[in-house]
Amino acid sequence: MNDGPERQKLQINEFGATPKSLSEVGTYLEDVSFNPFTHYFEFQVAIGRYPASAGDIRRLLEFPYEFLIHSHRGGLRIETGTEHHVSTDGGYLERAHGLRLHMYTHPLQSLVTTPSFSDVIVSDFADRRTQQVLAHPDGIMVYQAPVYNPVHQKPFMGDVRDLMYLYGKSIGVNLVGMGSGGKNIFDLCDREKVDIQRKFVEETKMIIREARWEEVDELAPILRVINLQDRISSDNPPPASILDTINFKRYGYGRRNFLKNFGGQIDMATYSAGQLSSNQRMRGRWRKFAITSLQDELASKALPDHYKKDLTMLLQAARALRVRLDTN
Structure with a gap:
């Protein structure tokens, strides 16, 4: 979840006019060149005045780095990440708590079309009221932290790493480096990793709603979530706390x-x-x-x-x- 040294924030007005919408953020970034491992941009857009479209969001996936997008002061804050991480600042985990929206992207060049196990751990930091969203090469997913233990077939609440350990042990793959035996997930090919991650997300009932890019009607309610107009309740809510x-x-x-x-x-x-x-x-x-x-x-x-x-x-x-x- 951390790529290394602290990156430097770039000043938007040094490279052009300040973007007012998510669409303009995409246009702005197409015209600038920077190293995402050493520098980053942070934008604030008034999503109420300039709602985002599915095309605006998918356009962000064309860049060779991830984006972190979250609600902030009634609008959206957009931060450029690196190739495999939304931020090198560990503080973003704490900022995930209490937000209305916590969203990130996986670039089109990525094979990962589901929350990764790192993302699963991050999901546990978010507030129950926070809508967590992933935009990936195949579409958009609204999800939550794991709420079901498929190994014991019971509701789940607790440290998700414990659940990952149990799940990995049940399938003979070490997911968290805690000596669960079997193969290590990092030794698997990318396709195998994605398949295991997808099964975990499904079996622990993390998925609230998902839609492919071509499914216009199914995307509409998810876009309302991203535009801070609505929220989607889970058919599998977290167990009572x-x-x-x-x-x-x-x-x-x-x-x-x-x-x-x-x-x-x-x-x-x-x-x-x-x-x-x-x-x-x-x-x-x-x-x-x-x-x-x-x-x-x-x-x-x-x-x-x-x-x-x-x-x-x-x-x-x-x-x-x-x-x-x-x-x-």
Whole structure:
């Protein structure tokens, strides 16, 4: 997800007039020459005044580098990437959280017509309300983070790398470098990699909607998502989270992260996939740690009632986690 040294941002007005639309971004970039591994452009377009067409988006795929496109201040921010990555700035992962739209492209020269495993990991950083979109050589896909564990045939919530490990182990291919045995995905040919990635995306129910470039009617609702006019709900929504009932707007950075940290790990212990679900010793140690930490936080002075209520809910959930004692 990171190509190396930090790239330098180029000034748009040094090379021509500032583009106002996605179409003009394509025209602008056709007339400039730069090294995408050392430099990048960042554009802001008023998508409400200048909606993007399917042709505008597909035109971006003609460039030999990826694009990162996301909602920003009521419009779209477009950043040029490199051949295989949307950004060399790891901070873009954090920026994916809380956005209305998080989109990127795979160039026409790429064989990858599905989210890659790197993209799967990135999908886990996005907010549930964020519409994630991929434009690729065959068409456009709206997708979400994995919501289903096909190995255990249960809903999934947790660290997607745990799910990738399990899935790789089930097909005899090491997907995450965690010793799952079998072949390493990096040793496979490009076609085999894409096929495995596509099957993973399908079987974990990541796909919300997709359409090929020639399917005009099917593309229309996806274009409304990209133009920030609408959103598309999934037929396979994420499983319920213990955090769903918490109003995080009430909290500052510290308390918000405290609740999200313990709530997220309770979810991971609830849905089968990772160590907190399968490793009973680790599960037992974490349960004890969580109960102590939540009790200590509740014992703090001058806590607002809504914070006490949310902490108590998490504490009760942590206590309710069952741990098998027959771990020999």
